[in-house]
Amino acid sequence: MFSKTCEYGIKAMIFVAQKSKDGSRVGIKEIAKGTDAPEHFVAKIMQELGRKKLVHSVKGPNGGFYMDQFDLQTSLADIVRALDGNSIYSDCVLGLKTCNEKKPCPVHDQYRDIKKNLIKMIEENTIGDFNNKLDSGKFFLVN
Amino acid sequence: MFSKTCEYGIKAMIFVAQKSKDGSRVGIKEIAKGTDAPEHFVAKIMQELGRKKLVHSVKGPNGGFYMDQFDLQTSLADIVRALDGNSIYSDCVLGLKTCNEKKPCPVHDQYRDIKKNLIKMIEENTIGDFNNKLDSGKFFLVN
DNA sequence: ATATAAAAAGATAAAAAACTCTTTTTATAT
DNA sequence: ATATAAAAAGAGTTTTTTATCTTTTTATAT
Numbered sequence: 031m032f033s034k035t036c037e038y039g040i041k042a043m044i045f046v047a048q049k050s051k052d053g054s055r056v057g058i059k060e061i062a063k064g065t066d067a068p069e070h071f072v073a074k075i076m077q078e079l080g081r082k083k084l085v086h087s088v089k090g091p092n093g094g095f096y097m098d099q100f101d102l103q104t105s106l107a108d109i110v111r112a113l114d115g116n117s118i119y120s121d122c123v124l125g126l127k128t129c130n131e132k133k134p135c136p137v138h139d140q141y142r143d144i145k146k147n148l149i150k151m152i153e154e155n156t157i158g159d160f161n162n163k164l165d166s167g168k169f170f171l172v173n
Numbered sequence: 174m175f176s177k178t179c180e181y182g183i184k185a186m187i188f189v190a191q192k193s194k195d196g197s198r199v200g201i202k203e204i205a206k207g208t209d210a211p212e213h214f215v216a217k218i219m220q221e222l223g224r225k226k227l228v229h230s231v232k233g234p235n236g237g238f239y240m241d242q243f244d245l246q247t248s249l250a251d252i253v254r255a256l257d258g259n260s261i262y263s264d265c266v267l268g269l270k271t272c273n274e275k276k277p278c279p280v281h282d283q284y285r286d287i288k289k290n291l292i293k294m295i296e297e298n299t300i301g302d303f304n305n306k307l308d309s310g311k312f313f314l315v316n
Numbered sequence: 317a318t319a320t321a322a323a324a325a326g327a328t329a330a331a332a333a334a335c336t337c338t339t340t341t342t343a344t345a346t
Numbered sequence: 347a348t349a350t351a352a353a354a355a356g357a358g359t360t361t362t363t364t365a366t367c368t369t370t371t372t373a374t375a376t
Binding site for chain 1 (some may be wrong): 175177180181183184186187209249264266267268269271272276277278279280281283284285286287290291292294298306307311312313314315316
C-alpha cells in the first residue's frame with residue numbers, strides 16, 4: 031500500500047506533532063525510538079519533508095523538528111504525495127498503463143469505490159487531528 | 174497494493190481462462206503478449222501458480238497452460254495469497270507489528286472498512302467470472 | 317524411436333527500495 | 347569568539363523485487 035518510507039514518515043509526523051504541542055522540538059533519535067524506525071532512514075525522510083515544508087526544523091543545540099499551527103493542517107495525503115507520489119491516485123490496481131471508465135481493467139469498477147474511500151481517508155485526516163486521541167491512549171505508534 | 178508479480182499473475186490467469194474455454198492451451202509467449210508482461214518473468218509466475226495447482230500445464234508440442242472447470246473457481250484472493258502471501262489480510266497500513274482493536278494504529282478504525290471491501294473484492298471474484306465480460310469487450314487486459 | 321516444441325528449473329543480472337555511515341553546515345548557549 | 351549539538355547533505359551498502367538468460371526435462375506428433 032504505502033512504502034516503508036511513507037509509513038515511517040506518517041508516524042514520525044504524528045510523533046512530532048504530539049511532542050511539539052508545547053512549542054518544544056524533537057530530535058531524530060527521539061523520533062526514531064518513538065516510532066520504532068531506523069534512525070538514519072527516518073532522518074532522511076524528515077529531511078525530505080522539511081524540504082517540502084511539511085515540517086520545520088532548527089539545527090544546533092536544542093534544535094530539532096517541530097510543527098507550527100499551519101503544519102498541523104497537513105493531511106496524510108500531503109505526506110503520502112510528498113513521499114510516494116501520486117501513484118495511489120492514478121495507478122490501476124492491475125498495473126495497466128491506462129485504465130479508465132472507457133477502457134477499464136477487469137476490476138476497475140469494483141476498485142473505484144475502494145480507492146475513493148482510501149483517498150477520503152488520507153485527505154480527511156490531518157496531523158493535528160491525531161493530537162488529542164494520542165494523548166488519551168486511544169491509539170499507538172509502536173507496539 | 175499488489176506486487177508486479179501479482180499483477181502479472183492475475184492478468185495471466187484471466188487470459189488463460191479466456192483462451193482455454195474451448196479446451197485449448199496457451200503458450201507463455203502468447204500470455205506475455207496478451208497481457209503486456211515480460212515473457213520470462215511471467216513464465217516464472219505461471220510456474221509457481223502451476224506448482225500451487227491454480228492452473229494446469231502440459232509440456233511439449235501443442236503444450237501450454239490451461240484451466241479446467243475447477244481451476245475456474247480460483248478467486249483473485251487465491252492468486253494474491255499464492256504470490257504475495259497474506260500481507261493484505263494481516264498487515265497494518267502503517268506497518269505496526271501488531272495493530273488490532275485493543276492496540277490500534279492511528280488509522281486502524283478508518284482502514285478497517287476499506288480493508289474489508291478490498292478483501293471482499295478479491296474473495297468474491299473468480300477467474301471464471303471474468304470470462305463473459307472479457308468477450309464482450311467490457312474490459313481489457315492491455316491498454 | 318526420434319525430433320520437436322513446450323514448460324520447468326536454475327543461475328544470473330539489473331533496478332529499486334530500504335537502510336547506514338561519514339562529513340558538512342549552522343543555530344545556540346556559554 | 348568558541349564549542350557543541352543538532353540537522354543537512356552526500357556517498358555507500360544491503361536487501362528485495364523485477365527481469366533475463368541458459369540448460370534441462372518431458373509430452374506429443376511424426
